[in-house]
Amino acid sequence: MLHRLILSFALFLTFAVAVPAPAATPTRPPKSAVTVNAVAVDAPDVDTNGSGCRQGTVGVAFNSDNSIMTIILDDFQAAIGPQAGSYKKRAFCRVNATITSPGWAFDVSSVDFRGYVNLDGGVNASLVSRWKWIDTSKGVDLKGKGNINKKLAGPYSDDFLLHKDGESSTGEQSACQKASAMFQISISASLSASSSTVAGFVKGDSVDSTFGEILNLGWRKC
Ligand SMILES: *[C@@H]1O[C@H](CO)[C@@H](O)[C@H](O)[C@H]1NC(C)=O
Ligand SMILES: *[C@@H]1O[C@H](CO)[C@@H](O)[C@H](O)[C@H]1NC(C)=O
Ligand SMILES: *[C@@H]1O[C@H](CO)[C@@H](O)[C@H](O)[C@H]1NC(C)=O
Numbered sequence: 369m370l371h372r373l374i375l376s377f378a379l380f381l382t383f384a385v386a387v388p389a390p391a392a393t394p395t396r397p398p399k400s401a402v403t404v405n406a407v408a409v410d411a412p413d414v415d416t417n418g419s420g421c422r423q424g425t426v427g428v429a430f431n432s433d434n435s436i437m438t439i440i441l442d443d444f445q446a447a448i449g450p451q452a453g454s455y456k457k458r459a460f461c462r463v464n465a466t467i468t469s470p471g472w473a474f475d476v477s478s479v480d481f482r483g484y485v486n487l488d489g490g491v492n493a494s495l496v497s498r499w500k501w502i503d504t505s506k507g508v509d510l511k512g513k514g515n516i517n518k519k520l521a522g523p524y525s526d527d528f529l530l531h532k533d534g535e536s537s538t539g540e541q542s543a544c545q546k547a548s549a550m551f552q553i554s555i556s557a558s559l560s561a562s563s564s565t566v567a568g569f570v571k572g573d574s575v576d577s578t579f580g581e582i583l584n585l586g587w588r589k590c
Contacts, residue, residue, distance in 0.1 A: 396434045396587045397472040404428050406466040417454070420444025420579065421461030428465045437583045439463060439553055441572075444483075444579035448491065448559040449567025457561075459570065462554040473547040474585040475512055476534035481581045483557075484573045487522025491568035494519050494558045495530065497581060501549040510549055511535070511542050522566075527573045536586065544590035555581065 407428045412418025425442040447455035476499060485493050500513035514534045537543035557570040572579040 395589060396585075397469055397589075399432060399434065401472060402430050402434050402467065402469045404430070404465060405468055406464075408464040408466075410462045413460075416446075416456050416458050416460045419446060419456055419459040421459070421463075426461065426463055428463065428467075434587065435585060437585055438580060439555075439583070440578050440580040441555065442578055444555070444557070445569065445571040446493075446557040446559055447567070447569040448561050449488070450565065451567055452569075455569070457559045458556065460554070460556040462552065465551045465553070467551060469547060471547070471590055472587055473543050473545070473590050474587045475536045475543060475546075476514060477536070477584045477586040478531060478533045479514065479516060479581055479583050481516050481530040481532075481555075482528065482573050483570060483579045484527050485520055485524055485568075485570050487520065487524045487559075487568035488561075488566040489523045490562035490566040491522040492519060492560050493522075493524075493568060493570055494560075495528070495556070495570070496558075497553065497555045499534075499551070499553040499583075501546050501551055503545065503549050510545050512537055512546065522568060527575070534583075537588075540588065540590070543588045547590050553581070555579070 407426055409421050409423055409426050420441050420443050427440040430437050441461055444459050445455050446459035448457040481497050487493055495518045498515040501510040503510055512535050516530050516532045518530050559568050
C-alpha cells in the first residue's frame with residue numbers, strides 16, 4: 369500500500385515536473401476593443417481579371433474572443449484548360465486591412481490556408497500567401513512577416529490545408545508598433561499546363577466553398 373502510494377506520488381511528481389503548469393489564460397483584448405476599419409483590395413488587372421478579389425467579396429473578421437482572424441474570399445478561383453470559361457490561370461488577391469485595437473497589438477502565431485485543387489496530369493498549381501505589417505506613416509515593413517508556399521502536380525484532386533507558423537516579435541517595442549500599422553495579406557493561385565487539352569482549377573474548399581485563411585493570433589498589451 370505504502371509502496372503504491374509512494375509510487376503514485378513519484379509519478380505525480382514526474383507528471384507535475386514534465387507537464388508545465390496550465391498556461392495562464394492568454395492575454396487578449398476584450399471583444400469590443402478590436403475593430404476592422406477598412407478592407408481595401410487592389411483593382412482588377414488584366415492578368416487575373418480581378419478573380420476572387422473584387423471589393424465586396426473579401427471579408428476580414430475576428431472571432432468572439434479575438435484569438436483568430438479569418439480572411440474569406442467568396443469568389444477566388446483560377447482555372448486552365450478547355451472549360452476554364454472566363455476564369456484566368458492566375459487568381460490573385462492583395463488585401464490591406466486597417467484594424468484598430470487601442471492598447472493592443474498582435475503577432476500571427478500560425479496560419480491555416482485552405483481550398484480545393486483539381487488538376488489533370490500535366491497540370492501544376494502553385495499556391496502562395498504572404499502577410500506583413502506596414503507602417504504607413506513611414507512606408508516601411510515591420511518585423512513579423514510570413515509566407516506559405518506550396519506547389520502541387522497533377523493528377524491531384526482534394527481539399528488542401530496548409531499550415532505555417534508565423535514569426536513573433538522580438539520584444540515589446542517591435543510588437544507594439546503593430547498596433548497602429550496596416551496588415552497586408554496576399555493570396556495567389558497559379559496554374560500551368562503542359563498542353564491545351566488538360567485542365568485544372570483551384571477554388572474554395574468543399575466544406576463551405578469559400579477560399580480563405582485562418583490566422584491564429586498572439587496578443588500583447590501595449
Ligand atoms: C495597399 O497598401 C500598399 C502599401 O501601402 C499600397 O501601395 C496599395 O496601393 C494599397 N492598396 C489598396 C487597394 O489600398
Ligand atoms: C472579366 O470579368 C468580367 C466580369 O466577370 C467578365 O464579364 C469579362 O468577360 C472578363 N474579361 C475577360 C477578358 O475574361
Ligand atoms: C510541373 O512541375 C514539374 C516538377 O516541378 C515540372 O517538371 C513540370 O515541367 C511542370 N509542368 C508544368 C506544365 O508547369
